[in-house]
Amino acid sequence: xxxxxxxxxxxREGRSKFLALAMSYFIGVFNDNFFKQAALVLAVVxxxxxxxxxxxxxxALPFILFSSYAGWFADRFPKKNVVIISKFIELIAMIxxxxxxxxxxxxxxxxxxxxxxxxxxxxxPAINGSIPExxxxxxxxxxxxxxxxxxxxxxxxxxxCAGVALDQQWFQTEIPFGIxxxxxxxxxxxxxxLVASFGIVKCKSSRADVKFPWRGPFDSLKDVISYSKIxxxxxxxxxxxxxxxxxxLVVLIINSYGLKILQxxxxxxxxxxxxxxxxxxxxxxLAVKITKRVYWTRVSPFAAFxxxxxxxTGAISAYLPIxxxxxxxxxxxxxxxxxxxxFLIPTISFFQTFPEKGKKGKTIAAxxxxxxxxxxxxxxxxxxxxxxxxxxISMGIAGAFTLLLSFIIxxxxxxQKLLNDTHELGDGRx
Numbered sequence: 001x002x003x004x005x006x007x008x009x010x011x012r013e014g015r016s017k018f019l020a021l022a023m024s025y026f027i028g029v030f031n032d033n034f035f036k037q038a039a040l041v042l043a044v045v046x047x048x049x050x051x052x053x054x055x056x057x058x059x060a061l062p063f064i065l066f067s068s069y070a071g072w073f074a075d076r077f078p079k080k081n082v083v084i085i086s087k088f089i090e091l092i093a094m095i096x097x098x099x100x101x102x103x104x105x106x107x108x109x110x111x112x113x114x115x116x117x118x119x120x121x122x123x124x125p126a127i128n129g130s131i132p133e134x135x136x137x138x139x140x141x142x143x144x145x146x147x148x149x150x151x152x153x154x155x156x157x158x159x160x161c162a163g164v165a166l167d168q169q170w171f172q173t174e175i176p177f178g179i180x181x182x183x184x185x186x187x188x189x190x191x192x193x194l195v196a197s198f199g200i201v202k203c204k205s206s207r208a209d210v211k212f213p214w215r216g217p218f219d220s221l222k223d224v225i226s227y228s229k230i231x232x233x234x235x236x237x238x239x240x241x242x243x244x245x246x247x248x249l250v251v252l253i254i255n256s257y258g259l260k261i262l263q264x265x266x267x268x269x270x271x272x273x274x275x276x277x278x279x280x281x282x283x284x285x286l287a288v289k290i291t292k293r294v295y296w297t298r299v300s301p302f303a304a305f306x307x308x309x310x311x312x313t314g315a316i317s318a319y320l321p322i323x324x325x326x327x328x329x330x331x332x333x334x335x336x337x338x339x340x341x342x343f344l345i346p347t348i349s350f351f352q353t354f355p356e357k358g359k360k361g362k363t364i365a366a367x368x369x370x371x372x373x374x375x376x377x378x379x380x381x382x383x384x385x386x387x388x389x390x391x392x393i394s395m396g397i398a399g400a401f402t403l404l405l406s407f408i409i410x411x412x413x414x415x416q417k418l419l420n421d422t423h424e425l426g427d428g429r430x
Contacts, residue, residue: 020199027193033158056379063372098183163270245374257391283341304406306339311399
């Protein structure tokens with residue numbers, strides 16, 4: 001896409017202002033995923049795979065309870081202040097989590113995950129709301145793809161490094177060296193992220209008159225209901241929610257699949273999630289190319305079909321010869337992730353550009369509410385699946401759900417196109 005001279009200058013200025021915020025966010029995302037993956041792998045190894053579901057539920061709860069407050073903070077106060085407070089909360093969470101890992105106190109570990117959810121809900125609207133404020137609308141889709149790519153790299157490194165770190169035994173220590181390595185890393189990185197947040201450029205708040213959402217989650221639910229009446233916004237809302245539901249479920253399934261079914265090491269199991277995220281990164285940039293020519297609602301059903309199809313091929317991998325199982329599953333995860341990136345990025349961009357200025361935080365917070373209701377359900381569903389199905393069967397069921405979604409979106413888009421054509425025909429006759 002060609003940008004005007006004014007847009008090019010605006011993009012350059014936006015990048016310089018966004019750098020410290022992006023760095024702080026990147027470190028936080030890495031740290032969060034590094035700790036969570038280490039904790040979840042240790043839970044599965046300890047025979048406590050059900051804790052994966054519990055941890056997911058506790059991480060999602062703050063997003064459901066406090067989304068409306070986070071949206072208010074993002075619209076009401078300078079984003080620099082919101083981010084600095086969030087980074088302080090992250091440091092406290094990591095200290096609690098490190099103590100939990102060292103003592104193998106699962107209460108402290110899952111408590112830390114709850115606090116990280118609280119931190120993330122206030123950080124998220126701040127960074128997502130910054131993109132349309134700092135860049136021209138024509139660049140928002142590409143900016144989202146770049147941020148998603150950087151975020152995915154952070155997730156990749158976090159997940160991959162967790163398994164590698166846990167397998168390290170540089171010295172003989174009373175507490176396993178790998179656990180000590182994880183604990184020292186998360187605290188150090190939290191301090192670095194906090195320091196980086198002080199370099200964020202301070203901008204005035206968008207709205208000084210926005211009312212505080214006293215009813216919390218009830219206000220979020222009210223916003224979701226009102227947005228569901230707006231044609232494309234309703235589709236974006238529920239597509240995003242489904243993406244976070246299914247991706248959270250699949251990541252939980254992958255850990256059990258690799259460790260229990262395929263008997264892989266901690267490192268190799270973590271690499272399966274890395275394969276998924278690599279695909280998401282590729283899909284994010286493909287989404288920019290595709291949606292230049294095709295409106296995002298036309299792309300969504302085909303991307304959802306790809307997600308479902310490759311989850312099913314991933315499930316089938318367990319029935320291949322042993323030497324092929326791990327590679328086949330990894331390849332399926334790459335393509336499932338690629339489809340996911342194409343599905344997600346245009347939807348996120350629509351959320352950021354559709355609302356008027358001063359209401360972006362509120363709209364993004366409403367989407368967070370739906371997204372994390374989906375994640376909360378995924379934790380419950382994972383515990384149910386884990387109690388009655390093998391992990392590969394659970395992945396196949398997740399794929400079947402997603403194929404059904406692709407059919408529903410496709411039919412919805414066909415009906416909407418038919419209604420639009422009929423309306424245009426009527427206008428022409430008039």
